[in-house]
Amino acid sequence: MHKEQLDSLKAWFTPFAASYYRDGDVFVNENIRLKECHTHRVCKEMRDLAAALGKANGDAVLAETIALLHDVGRFPQFLKYRTYKDTISENHCLMALNVIEEHRLADGLAADERSIVRQAVEFHGVKEIPPMDERAAHFTRMIRDADKLDIFYLLSENYKILANQPDKFKWELEFPNTAECNSKILEAIMAGHTVDYRDLRTVTDAKLLQIGWVFDINFDHTLRRICDCRYLQTIIDLLPKTEPINRAANRVMQYVQQRIVI
Ligand SMILES: [Fe+2]
Numbered sequence: 734m735h736k737e738q739l740d741s742l743k744a745w746f747t748p749f750a751a752s753y754y755r756d757g758d759v760f761v762n763e764n765i766r767l768k769e770c771h772t773h774r775v776c777k778e779m780r781d782l783a784a785a786l787g788k789a790n791g792d793a794v795l796a797e798t799i800a801l802l803h804d805v806g807r808f809p810q811f812l813k814y815r816t817y818k819d820t821i822s823e824n825h826c827l828m829a830l831n832v833i834e835e836h837r838l839a840d841g842l843a844a845d846e847r848s849i850v851r852q853a854v855e856f857h858g859v860k861e862i863p864p865m866d867e868r869a870a871h872f873t874r875m876i877r878d879a880d881k882l883d884i885f886y887l888l889s890e891n892y893k894i895l896a897n898q899p900d901k902f903k904w905e906l907e908f909p910n911t912a913e914c915n916s917k918i919l920e921a922i923m924a925g926h927t928v929d930y931r932d933l934r935t936v937t938d939a940k941l942l943q944i945g946w947v948f949d950i951n952f953d954h955t956l957r958r959i960c961d962c963r964y965l966q967t968i969i970d971l972l973p974k975t976e977p978i979n980r981a982a983n984r985v986m987q988y989v990q991q992r993i994v995i
Contacts, residue, residue, distance in 0.1 A: 734794040734846055742801055742838060746772070749836070753808040761811065763903065768807040768817075771883055776800045778879040778958070785954035786875075795846055799853045799876045805832040818907070819858075829854045860927070874951035881946055882955060885964040888943055892971050895936070910936040912973040921945060922981040925988065940968050941978070944985045956993050965989065 750769040755761045779800035783793040806828030807817060814822035830851060833839050839847040845868075852869040856862050857876045865873070895902045895910065914937045921928045927949045928942040944965055950956050959965055969982045 734791050734798060734842060736794055738841055739794045739798050739801070742798060745836065745838065746801055746805075749805070750808060753812055755812075760815070764811050764817070765808060767887075768804055768811070771887070772801060772804055774883045774886070775803065775876075775879050778882045779875065781958075782875055782879055782952060782954055786952065795849065796872060796875055799850055799857075799872055800879055802829065802833060802838060802850065803854050803857050803876050803880060805829045805838075808832075826855050826858050860929070877949070878951050878955040881950065882958055885943070885946070885959060886962065889962075889964045889967040892936075892940065892968060896971050906936065908933060908935050908939060912937055912975075914938050914941060914973075914978065916977075918942065918945070919977050919981050923984055925984070937973060937978075940972055941981060944968055944982065947985055947989055953993050956989055960989060960993070 750765065750772075753761075753765045776797050779796050780793070783796040788796060804825065806825040809832065810822055810825045810828050811817060816822055817825070819825055833851070833854065839850050842850065849869045849872050852865055853873040853876050856865075856873050857880055862870055862873050862877075891902065891904055895906075913935050915932050915934050917932045918928050918938050918941045921932075922941060922945045925948050926945075928938075928945045930942070933939055933942060947956065947959065947965070950959070965985065969986075972978050972982065
């Protein structure tokens with residue numbers, strides 16, 4: 734890919750996102766802004782990851798293009814359903830493919846790059862990447878890491894607000910904010926597996942799922958960023974101080990320390 738192609742996609746993205754704001758609808762506007770800002774931060778994480786992996790020119794541009802487009806399905810999703818929960822609306826990754834199709838965003842790309850963009854966008858949110866050719870899988874792993882980095886940022890910030898200034902917490906809480914946790918989640922973490930979303934019952938479960946994401950991180954650069962930004966520590970500090978939870982938190986920290994030198 735050429736940088737000019739990415740520049741024209743960026744020039745498309747700004748008015749595209751702007752077209753989803755609605756006069757006087759604070760709920761929609763805050764949520765659209767959330768995804769617009771998320772997209773820009775994921776682009777930055779992706780640029781840094783691409784650089785850390787030694788990518789230059791075409792591959793670095795391709796990586797950032799995937800980041801720019803990965804959540805374009807979120808905009809029509811929120812406007813239509815007023816939620817980001819795929820389970821009660823639609824799969825936002827498939828909605829992104831529709832946006833890419835409808836706006837002919839990948840038409841100018843070479844066939845192999847078009848296919849990589851489509852696969853990376855389609856599979857950026859699935860529990861496990863399905864079999865695909867190695868180059869497409871590599872870019873899919875990259876967007877999954879870059880996306881998780883920003884979700885780590887957003888969640889750790891919001892869990893701090895929930896704990897310290899609950900009246901300023903704006904997000905819709907999917908689960909009751911209680912200390913209970915599902916033993917299945919603790920077992921998954923102790924076994925070094927990622928947690929299944931279907932096992933979530935409380936905010937504590939959600940925080941544990943979050944720290945268990947480290948087992949699904951693909952690149953050491955990402956783990957280093959997670960440590961440098963203290964995302965894990967922030968979430969762990971906000972977990973109930975019980976023996977099983979402490980053990981799970983230690984398991985996560987040990988795993989990270991084994992993979993990277995902190
Ligand atoms: Fe995302």
